[in-house]
Amino acid sequence: MIPSRCARHSRLVSLYLMIFFSATQFSAAHEEGEHAAGQNGAVKQTAATAIILPALEGPTPWSDKPLLNDPARFQIAIMTDRTGGHRPGVWMQAVNRVNLLRPEFVVSVGDLIEGYTEDRQQVEAEWKEFQRFIDKMDMRFFFVAGNHDLSNPMMHALWREKFGPEWFSFDYKDVHFVCLNSEDPVSQLGSEQLEWLSADLARHDDARWTLLFIHKPLWVYAEREIAAGNQDATGWKQAERLLGNRPHTVFSGHHHAYVQYDRNGTKYYRLATTGGGSRLRGKAYGEFDHIVWLTMEPDGPHVSNILLSGILPADVVTEQGIARFGRFLAETQVEVVPILVDDSDGFSSGRVDLRFTNRFDQPITLSGQFSGLPIRGLTLQPEQLTLRAEPGKSSTQAVDLHFAERISFAQLAGTTFTAQLRSEGESPSLAAEKVLPVVIDQRHGIPQLGSAVEVDGDLTEWGALRFRTPDEPLVLGQADLWVGRGDAAVDFDLRRDAERLYIAAQVTDDVTLPKEDQLELRLDLRPITARYADSRLVDGSYRLLVAPPTGDSTADIDARDHQDQPGDWGIQAVTRRNEQGYATEIALPLSMVRERQGADWQSLQMAVAARDVDETGQDAARVLWRGTADFDRRNVNYGHFAPSDRP
Secondary structure, X not given: OHHHHHHHHHHHHHHHHHHOOOEEEEEOOEEOOEEOOOOOOOOEEEEEEOOOOOOOOOOOOOOOOOOOOOOOOEEEEEEOEOOOOOOOOHHHHHHHHHHHHOOOEEEEOOOOOOOOOOOHHHHHHHHHHHHHHHHOOOOEEEOOOOOOOOOOHHHHHHHHHHHOOOOEEEEEOOEEEEXXXXXXXXXXXXXXXXXXXXXXXXXXXXXXXXXXXXXXXXXXXXXXXXXXXXXXXXXXXXXXXXXXXXXXXXEEOOOOOOEEEEEOOEEEEEOOEOOOOXXXXXXXXXXXXXXXXXXXXXXXXXXXXXXXXXXXXXXXXXXXXXHHHHHHHHOEEEEEOOEEEOOOXXXXXXXXXXXXXXXXXXXXXXXXXXXXXXXXXXXXXXXXXXXXXXXXXXXXXXXXXXXXXXXXXXXXXXXXXXXXXXXXXXOOOOEEEEEEEOOEEEEEEEOEOOOOOOOOOOOHHHOOOOEEOOOOOOEEEOHHHOOOOOOEEEEEEEEEOOOEEEEEEEEEEOOOOOOOOXXXXXXXXXXXXXXXXXXXXXXXXXXXXXXXXXXXXXXXXXEEEOOOOEOOOOOEEEEEEOOOEEEEEEEEEOHHHHHHHOOOOOOEEEEEEEEEOOOOOOOOEEEEOOOOOOOOOEOOOOEEEEEOOOO
């Protein structure tokens, strides 16, 4: 028995020797009662642990992987943009998550307060609020400045009063941390900062790794300018030369969308948000609230993204991946062909045609549903929609809508079609959602004239004008100053001949101020599919402004394009005063429409408003015939006008 026990003892000692692993915890020189990191900090061992495993014969219930207890290993958290449309509560939720994760310290990439004000009291209140969040963090937090934090000279001065230098560096476990200021002055590294960086990197050329933190991804700005044949105004290329071939990694924020870049084997990161403004469409878009978790290993930093609901790898969105996803979005086209009806009383039944075109390099499946339709008496056939298209192919589907009673166009204005798109043949698949307006509206005819109209401001030959400001219109601006149609309203109509489109308008205005009251027309002359693929008033849209004359009549008009630039498009106008207010006749060359849609043009969209001011210097009330609160930017709820064969 004794020899056997000695043998077992010998085997146990040998096993202990084989599996004895020591782990050490390092700290920098003591600073004001805390462990602080600095270039002069002496690293010393303060604790040791070991794992002692039992001696087992045969298989063991553990793997033979090493313990991850390298003395040089450490873990930190990086928090990104809180502001730029911040969503209350998210940053504090992230602070609580960080406290649970227990990193050794936290570094930011800026945009910590909303800023962008000259009001010092307001900025101090915002910093006071932010510092209350930091007071609840269990570990040290390093401030990095963003454009919201340093947006004017007062804010620069206040930063220096509260936090000292706008750029700085420190060391921890032989890793050099560099925190720069991208707002020196704006989207730039100034000469003083670059001189400091040169000297700082030279003093720490033996660091095992350099981690650089900056708010704006200046490399993107610099590369864009260089690609355009311009000089790099950001200073980033000089910073890159200073970094040279030393092992380094760069972290930035600002754009609220995550991308991992690779520059000659060096990883650059543009982080998403920790509460800043975001559509939060998910990882494919790089839009999520997160904390970056950095584990420093002997071979460099290992990066992962911790969401409030999970963990994502560092390459969740790469430069190549986001480019492919962008092509997936751009090369899949979904069209909902508008339904325009001649009945002014509303809509009861019709057919919606869907067209799905796939120019991507993978097959794509579309599924979708309608939203916003009144449900009373509604039948929809088919109810479930699924389309599939091979690369380079299209797929169509007709959907029959029927209501048991006539529905007004106003009740149909909010109808949308939501299309879910998913690629096939690759893993993971690409997926996206597109929401398109479903246009069910009245078609207003533009009658054909036998002869040209004399543009003279006399509307006698027009007869009764067909369109008028509603009794309860949408009023923008000084809405409380509008007291009814007698205060400000518009009656108008349209005609055409072979070469010109004519618009006649009678503006009712009880107090007419020539330099401040105006008739406003918005026109979108693009093809209808383009207008509803993108409702913004972009190239192909125009704004016309007509003011009442100082005397009896005038013959001018302020015509501008979508960039608010005046142009000479051959537009004519004459305006006359009358008892109701003032009347105007306008003639537009039909070539403006034909150059967008071709000779057989189909329709245009137009909205009309009366800008009304009753006292000099007063802000205007804008009384709309149709449109929305986004009247100046989108064609939503503008009227549809199409050629009519009737005289």
